[in-house]
Amino acid sequence: MKRALIIEDNDDNLELISFILNAYGYEYSSAMSGMEGYNKALTEHPDFILLDIQLPDISGTEVLAKLRATEATKSIPVIAMTSYAMAGDREKLMDAGCNGYIEKPIDPEIVIQQIQSFLDNT
Incomplete structure (x- = not known):
């Protein structure tokens, strides 16, 4: 069974x-902050991560940078979930290392389609 970190x-x-x-x-x-999430990724080695970009301690983009810079986590697929919907935001996150991008409010069908497409391609 595949395991996620939210x-x-x-x-x-x-x-x-x-x-x-x-x-x-x-x-x-799950983790309620960026650093908690990063630390859980290190210890739990999830199959994929669903990452909010606006977090209370460090931003999701900082978490993503830490994940990509760490050998143990650099290849874990990361799907950004964000209310950032400005032109170019999706591309910026994908260029920063995200494997997918889901806009909030969350549409359950899109979330599961994104996850399944990742896992099918990994």
Whole structure:
């Protein structure tokens, strides 16, 4: 069974993402801050990470940079989940090392399609 790490500080979004993953048979753990998420990625080695970009301590882009700079986590697929919807934001995140991009508010169908397309290609 594939295991996800959800790095998300909003309780409602975390609950929705957890519900979606559970419904499709994925295991998951979660972190409410960037550093907690980074540390969990180091110890848990998830199959993929769902990463909020606006976090309370360090930004999701900082978390992504740390993940990509660390040997143990650099190849873990990361899907950014963000309310950033300005022109070019998706491209910036993809160029920074994200494997996917999901806009908030979260659409459950899009979330699971993105996850499944990653896992099919890894």
